[in-house]
Structure formats: C-alpha cells, structure tokens
Amino acid sequence: MLHRARSGGRYAAFSGPAAGPDLICRFMLASIDFSRIASLVRGAAGCAALFLAACVQVAAAQTPPVMLPETQTPDAQSPDPRTPEALRPGTMEARVAACTGCHGEQGRAGQDGYYPRLAGKPQEYLYHQLLNFRDGRRRYSPMNRLLRGLPDAYLHEIAGYFAGRQVPYPPPAAPGAPAATLEQGRALALLGDPARGLPACAACHGDSLSGLAPAIPGLLGLPRDYIGAQIGGWKNGLRQAAAPDCMAQIADKLTPEDIGALSAWLAAQAVAEPYVPQAAQSSRLPLECGSQARR
Amino acid sequence: MTLLKRLILVVALVCAGILAGMYWIGTQEDASAGYGAAAGVPAGADTLLERGRYLAQVGNCAACHTAPGGQPYAGGTAIPTPFGTFHGPNITPDADTGIGRWSADDFWRALHDGKAPGGRLLYPAFPYTEYTQVSRADADALFAFLKSLPPARQASRAHDLRFPYDQRPLLAFWRALYFRPGGPRDAGDAGRPAQWLRGRYLVQGLGHCAACHAPRNALGATRDPERLAGGMIAGLDWYAPPLGGDSATGLGRWSEQDIALLLKTGLSPHSTASGPMAEVVLGSTQHLSDADAQAVAAYLKSLPATAPAPEGRSGPPPAALMEQGRELYTQHCALCHQADGAGSGQAWPPLAGNPTVTAPSPANLARVVLEGGYAPATAANPRPHGMPPFGPALSDNDIAALATYVRNSWGNRAGAVQPLEIKRLRDATRE
Numbered sequence: 001m002l003h004r005a006r007s008g009g010r011y012a013a014f015s016g017p018a019a020g021p022d023l024i025c026r027f028m029l030a031s032i033d034f035s036r037i038a039s040l041v042r043g044a045a046g047c048a049a050l051f052l053a054a055c056v057q058v059a060a061a062q063t064p065p066v067m068l069p070e071t072q073t074p075d076a077q078s079p080d081p082r083t084p085e086a087l088r089p090g091t092m093e094a095r096v097a098a099c100t101g102c103h104g105e106q107g108r109a110g111q112d113g114y115y116p117r118l119a120g121k122p123q124e125y126l127y128h129q130l131l132n133f134r135d136g137r138r139r140y141s142p143m144n145r146l147l148r149g150l151p152d153a154y155l156h157e158i159a160g161y162f163a164g165r166q167v168p169y170p171p172p173a174a175p176g177a178p179a180a181t182l183e184q185g186r187a188l189a190l191l192g193d194p195a196r197g198l199p200a201c202a203a204c205h206g207d208s209l210s211g212l213a214p215a216i217p218g219l220l221g222l223p224r225d226y227i228g229a230q231i232g233g234w235k236n237g238l239r240q241a242a243a244p245d246c247m248a249q250i251a252d253k254l255t256p257e258d259i260g261a262l263s264a265w266l267a268a269q270a271v272a273e274p275y276v277p278q279a280a281q282s283s284r285l286p287l288e289c290g291s292q293a294r295r
Numbered sequence: 296m297t298l299l300k301r302l303i304l305v306v307a308l309v310c311a312g313i314l315a316g317m318y319w320i321g322t323q324e325d326a327s328a329g330y331g332a333a334a335g336v337p338a339g340a341d342t343l344l345e346r347g348r349y350l351a352q353v354g355n356c357a358a359c360h361t362a363p364g365g366q367p368y369a370g371g372t373a374i375p376t377p378f379g380t381f382h383g384p385n386i387t388p389d390a391d392t393g394i395g396r397w398s399a400d401d402f403w404r405a406l407h408d409g410k411a412p413g414g415r416l417l418y419p420a421f422p423y424t425e426y427t428q429v430s431r432a433d434a435d436a437l438f439a440f441l442k443s444l445p446p447a448r449q450a451s452r453a454h455d456l457r458f459p460y461d462q463r464p465l466l467a468f469w470r471a472l473y474f475r476p477g478g479p480r481d482a483g484d485a486g487r488p489a490q491w492l493r494g495r496y497l498v499q500g501l502g503h504c505a506a507c508h509a510p511r512n513a514l515g516a517t518r519d520p521e522r523l524a525g526g527m528i529a530g531l532d533w534y535a536p537p538l539g540g541d542s543a544t545g546l547g548r549w550s551e552q553d554i555a556l557l558l559k560t561g562l563s564p565h566s567t568a569s570g571p572m573a574e575v576v577l578g579s580t581q582h583l584s585d586a587d588a589q590a591v592a593a594y595l596k597s598l599p600a601t602a603p604a605p606e607g608r609s610g611p612p613p614a615a616l617m618e619q620g621r622e623l624y625t626q627h628c629a630l631c632h633q634a635d636g637a638g639s640g641q642a643w644p645p646l647a648g649n650p651t652v653t654a655p656s657p658a659n660l661a662r663v664v665l666e667g668g669y670a671p672a673t674a675a676n677p678r679p680h681g682m683p684p685f686g687p688a689l690s691d692n693d694i695a696a697l698a699t700y701v702r703n704s705w706g707n708r709a710g711a712v713q714p715l716e717i718k719r720l721r722d723a724t725r726e
Contacts, residue, residue, distance in 0.1 A: 066555045066585045068562065068641065068675050087630055089642030094680060097631060098667055101683025135364050141725070142684040145666045149577050154678050 092161045098146060099158070107162040113223040119165035122277045124215035126159035128241065128291050137240040139233075169221045169275065175268035176224070177261070185265025188258060189219075198253055199286035201262070204246070209266070211277035215291050218275060224267035231259045242290035249287060314468070321467030322416065324408045325427075325476035347440025350433055353587070354426070354501040355579035359383035369393075369447035374420055375530035378515060379456030381420040389446035402438040403431060408476050416466040418454065419474070424517065425503035427476045428496065473516035490586075494594025497587060498523075502579075507535040507571065524601040527656060532723050533570040534656040539601040543653050543709070546595055554592035558583055561671035561679070566651045567644040569663050573671040581673040612699050612711035620700025623693055627685065628701075636705040642680040647705035657712040660698050661720050664689070691717040 087094050099118070102110050107118030118126060132138035134147040134155065147155070175182055187193075189209065192200035202209055204216055211218035219227070233239035234251035241247060254262070285292065351357070351368075360383040362371030370385035388395040394402070401412045409423035410416060417423060429437075459465060479499060484492065498504050499521060509517040510526035518524075525537030525544070537545040546554060549565060557563040558580035561573060568576045583591070625634065631643040638645035646652050651659050669681035685694065695714040702709035 066552075066559045066588050068556070068560050087639075089640050089680065094642055095678060098669060098681030098683045101667070101685075102687065142666065142687060146668060146681065146684060148668070149574065149672060150669055150679075151672050151677060154672060157678070 092157075096158055096161060099162075102142075106165040106167050108165075108167045109221075109223070113225050114229075116222050116226045117167075118162035119167040120275065121163060121217050122211055122213055122215055123156075123160045123163035124213075125211070125217045125291075126162055127156050128215055130155040130159060132239075132241065137242075139238040169271035169273065172221075172268050172270050173224070175264060177264035177268075181261045182265045182268065184257070185261035185263075188262055189265060196253055198250065201266075203286045204289070206278040208272065208275075208278075209269070210275050212292075213277045213280040216277070216289075218277065219266050220269050220275070221271045222267060224263045227263035227266055228259055231262070242293075244288045244290050246285070246287035246289040317471035318467045321470035321472075321474070322414070324404070324410070343436050343439050344443050346433075347436040347438070347443075349582065349584075350437045350501060351440055352579055352582040353497060354437070354503070355575060356386070356437075358574065358578050359421075360386050366445075366447045366449070368441065368444055369449045370451050371449070376420060376515065377529045378460040379454065381418065381454045381456075382452035384451035385447060385449050386441055387444045387447040387449075388442045389448050392448055392450045393446055394441065395446060397438075399435055399438050402441075403434045406434050406437075407431075409470065409474060416463055416470065418463075418466065419469070419515070422503040422506045424474055424520075425500060425505060427474075428478055428500035430496075433501070469514060469516070473514070479521075488593075490590045490593050491597060493587065494590035494592070497583075497591050498594050502591070504538065508538050522601055523595075523598060525655075527658065528571065531571060532658060532720060533662065534654055534658045535571075536650050536654050536659075537601045538595050539598040540596070541600040544650055544655055545600060546598075546650075547600060548648065549596075551589065551592035551596050554595055555585070555588040558588045558591060559585070559673070560675040561673045562641050562644075562676060565645070566649045567670045569651060569668055569670075570659060573668070576673060577671040581671070581675070611708075612703055616696050616699050616711065617703065619693075620696040620698075621704075623689070623697045624700050627689075628697070631682070636701065636707075641676070643682070646701045647707060652701055653707050653709040655709075657698055657702065657709075657716060658720060660702065661694060661712065661717050662724065664694050664698065665717070665721060666724070686721060691715075691721065 087097060093100075096107075100107060102115045103118050104110050104115070109115060109117035109119075129138065130147060130150075131152070133140065133143040134150060136144060177185075188198065189201040192198045192203065201219060204212060205219050206212050206216070209219045230239060231251050231254060234245075234248050235254070357367060359372050359374055359381075360368045360370050362369070362383075365371050366387070368386050370383045372383040374381040374383065385393040387393040390396050397412060404410050404412070405417060405421075406423060406426045406429055408427070409419065409421070454461070479495060505517050505520035505523060507528050508523040508525055509520040510524055511517055511529060515529070523538040525535055527533075528535050539545045540547045542548050549563070553563045553565060557566075557568060558576065560581070561568040561576040580588070580591075628646075632638055632646050636645060636647040644651075651663065654660070663682065665684065665686035667682045667684035670676060670679035672679050689697070691714040694717045695712045698712040698717070701707065702712065
C-alpha cells in the first residue's frame, strides 16, 4: 500500500506559500480605495468584494491544505490483495481489530475465561463502559490506555458495532461448585435476599437475565472469573458507574461467599436464544441507577 | 594555624561571593524585555482572543493545566519527573486560586523571565526556558485568552518534590547555570526565509519541542536544545526521537509534507504518532494552521543529522532469536502490518523504515506492543484504526524476540532487544 503511495507521491498534499499573488492583491485593493475616493464607480464596494474573492481563490490555489490524500483515506482505498476481507482497512471490523485481539472475533469473548463477550450487549451499556474506561471510572490499565483520547461519537459507534453482532453462545462450562453453592447463587440471582436489602439480579437485569434496555447488560454467557472480578471490582472501587452507582451499593452488601456462589451459578447457565435485552420498562427499578438514565 | 585559618576564611569568602553572584544572576530579569509595553485593549478584541486560543493550543497549555475530565485550564494534571511530581496550577482568571489578579506584565514576567508576581522563581517544569522566546504580542494575546475563560475556583495543588528540589530559592543557582531570558538560542538568521524563522519561533518557543526531544542532564536542564537530538523522557519511559536529519532514526527520509501531515493528522507514510506524541498531536499540533505546520516542517528539515548513541547496534542478532521473532510476527502482526512490514495504507503503519521501530531505544516499540493503542483521533482522522495490547498475551521473552525481529528485518538494522528491557518497561508502566 504504502510503497505505492510513496512512489506515486500521493501523500504529497501541498506546496509552499507564494508571495506573488499576495502583492498583486494588495495592489488591487489599494487601487480600489483610490477609485472610491475619486467616486468614479458607484459599485466600487461590489468590485472590492469580487477582487477579495478572487484574491482568496488565488491564495487558496497557491497553498493547498495539509490533508490526507483523498485516494488514500481508509474508506476509499482499494483493498490490499493480501489483506483478508475481514480486516480490510476502513471497515468496522478493521477499526475494532484493537478490541477483537482480546475479546475475540466479533467480540464473541476471549479464549482464556477472562475477556468478556461484547457481542449482543446493549449498545448504551457498552458505550458507558468505554466512557468509564477512557475517563478512569473503571480501572483496567490495558483498556484505560487503549481508549485514551478517543472521542465520544467514535466510542458510541464501536459500542453499536458490538451490540449488533449476533453470535451463537457456546454451551456453558460444567459447574465447578457444589450443589449447595449453586443453589445459594440461584436464590440470590432470582429471589434476592430481602432480609439484607438485596434485590434479585433479575429485578434489574431482566426476568431471563438477558439485560434491560437501554443500558443494563445480560448476565449469562460470561466466564465465572470475569463475573467474580467485576463484583469484586465494585466492592473495592476499581469499577464504578455513573452516580447513583446502584451496583456499588449491592456489591457492598455481598460477602465473598455470595460472590463465589453467584458467579458459579451464573456462569453455569445455558443461554436460551434469542437472548436479547428486555424492552425498557416503565416500572421503577428497585434502586436508582445513574447509568440507566445517563445520556 | 593562623595562616590556615586565614586561607579557609578566604576560600569561604570566595565561595560565598561566587554563590551570591550566581544567585544574583539567577534572579535577574531581562531589562530589555519591554515591561509596561502591553498593547492594551486592542481594536479587534475577538481577533486577539482567537489568536490567544490558537497560541494556547500551539503551546499545548492544556496538557499540563487541565486535569483529565476537568475544567479546561483549571490545573490539576500530575507531571512525573525524576525530582518528584509537579501539579499544573490553575490558570483560569479566578482571583484567589487562578491568575485573576495578574496583570499583563505579570504574565509576561512568568513567560519571559520565569517568575511569578512578587518575584517567586518558577520551576522550569513550566518551560519558560522555551517560552522566553515568545513575543510580547503573543504573550498578551495568550493572556487575553486566559482572562476570557470562565474562572474556576480550584486551589492549585502543591508540588510533591523531594529534598532539596522542594527548596524553591535554590532555583536561582539552576537559573544562573541554565537559563538566559531572551530570543533564539542560535544565530544564523541572515538570509533565512520568513517561513524558516516562523518555524524556529514555533519549535523553540511556544511549541517547546525541546522539552521532550532534547536530552537532559542530571539537573533536568536540556542539553543543546536547538539540536533536538532526542532522548528518553524522564519520568514517562517513552523515547523522544531525534528531529534532525539522521536517515534511520531522525527525519532524514521525511519530506516537509510528511512532517506537516504527522503534525496535523497523526499519520504519515513513515509512522503513526504514539504515546506522548499522540497526545501532543491531539491537543496541539493538529490545530496548527497549514502555514505554521509547513513552517515547523521547513525548520525541522534544516536541522543537521545528530548521530545518536549506537545503543543496541552491536551486530546482527542471533538467528534463533530472529526465527522465534518471525514466527510470532507471522502469528500476531502480519495480518495488519503485512509479511513484508509494509503496513496497510493509513490504517496500520509500515514497520520497515519506521523510526518508532528503528529508534536507538526500543522503548517505544516495546510499549506499543505491550499497550497497543489507537492513532490520535484528529479532525482529519476521527475514526482511527488501532492495535491491541499484547502485554497480557505475550511473555517478556516473546516480546523481546518479536521486537528484535522487526528491528532487524526489511532493511531495518537497529539491534537486538533484551527480555530484561521488556520486563523493566512492563514493571515501570504497571498501574
């Protein structure tokens, strides 16, 4: 790609400024002033405007802007025959290659049980996480560094790309916890613990735990380690959401045993497709959640 | 005995005299600098504010004076250095916590002479060593712009410096050694075109390129700042490459257009801005007018080659290491950067002949592999392509082999990279 660009000189986009037209323009303007004083021409002002426009055009022609050559903009360039279709520069697949390196192709999840699935999560949820990582409310240094300086609009577009991926869910891993632990997790997830002021996960994340539009994610199809790490992150402040941070209040009440049981049970559930976020409901959530209202 | 005592007394007096002299020199102001010459309220106030806003971008004031996510210019950014952490102060016009009570002369004294109102010496983390070249007219425009900002009532955080660097009066001696207020540091104006002079003014003055691109001595002073010979950025663990005409490590193979493109878009046919330079492009140089970007390019192209230290250039690396690196490259990198290192258009830069790859220090290459990153999202490239972080996936040995391979393939000859260097960078940048 680039050697062609170099030899073709297509990166060349401007030349140095020229003094000549500037002097000519000044001379023209000076003569207009004179003609006004002499009251020779009623339309002198109009002429001045014409001359000015001409001067600007001449100047623009002499100093082309510093800009990326149009034939080389990523969206317009012809694909390099050696680049696979999926990574053709300018496509969204290529733009999110920095994400899919860890999160898997189309955001279907990484292979090592930590990098979570992105595909099919609510766009606003993903967008909030990108903002939280970029602005330091959620701490994970590879993500914090990667997103540095990226504009909101682009992050929203990236979130939309992953929200729109429909990728089949793999069967869940075999439950690696005793039956009593799994039962504790199931009860917490579906019923909560009113005595401790803990609402059920399902009260916010949807009856089938598939999320709630616009910004509450589903909880199934995620690795056990990832779920445990996220709740733990909320407990110790590494993960935050927009205030009021309802998940922080809940995580604060969860014991390590609760977290172990919840993550074991959630990770062991098969995903029944179609697995899509429930429509936004008018009834109130059990807690006030800043991220559900934000933006 | 009396003779010895007398001798000691004389030596002590001479030393005291020298120190007093240095202190005097280090606290002097530039008498010829036109205090009281503020332009006053000019006719075209809007134009002045616009110029001030532009100059604030050229100087990248926000980089140090705006905290991430904070109110612009209200301060709070931490600046790590070998001497401790500086905190950029509030420069909004709040009367108590900002510069609301400053006069135009006060602002000029800070920029030109490195002194706060009342004569307090400023730490050169504020690059007045560079800003002293800024013209009075530009300083006044900057001041007018800052005065037009909404005031932020936010107390500036005290610097967190180690002894003895926290003893501010000692700055007088540093200044006596390393600071002279006034114009350009090198002569040779005769016969230079206006564009070149403008470029030098921007590079040596407000642009303060030397703050990163000139090597620093043990006391933090830049050495030969006008040569821009490159060096590690103390406190950041990124390498600022030389900007002279060296063909492998500098800008020798870059055209003026290539340089202006990198400044304005973050992309060039040779490399993509990364690390601190990506932030500089984003916050500052993308806003340069075309004429100013071209002036900077013309000036930089006039700098001579600076033959950097031949670090890591001790013959070709072992074949086994290269083979290990080639396998890793094929598996992880070739999809985007191509098997021949030619890159893919503007999406992913070439690695052949890329000065980030062939730099005397492998730090930037290693950090890009460890941390990944997106090209700066400039107005010209608002939806950039990026690279995943390989730090979580690859070992120090793997990254060393990979870096060795790309530094010594396709015509690159930059020497091997040691796993220990990767480990050092990984540890130093762990948060």
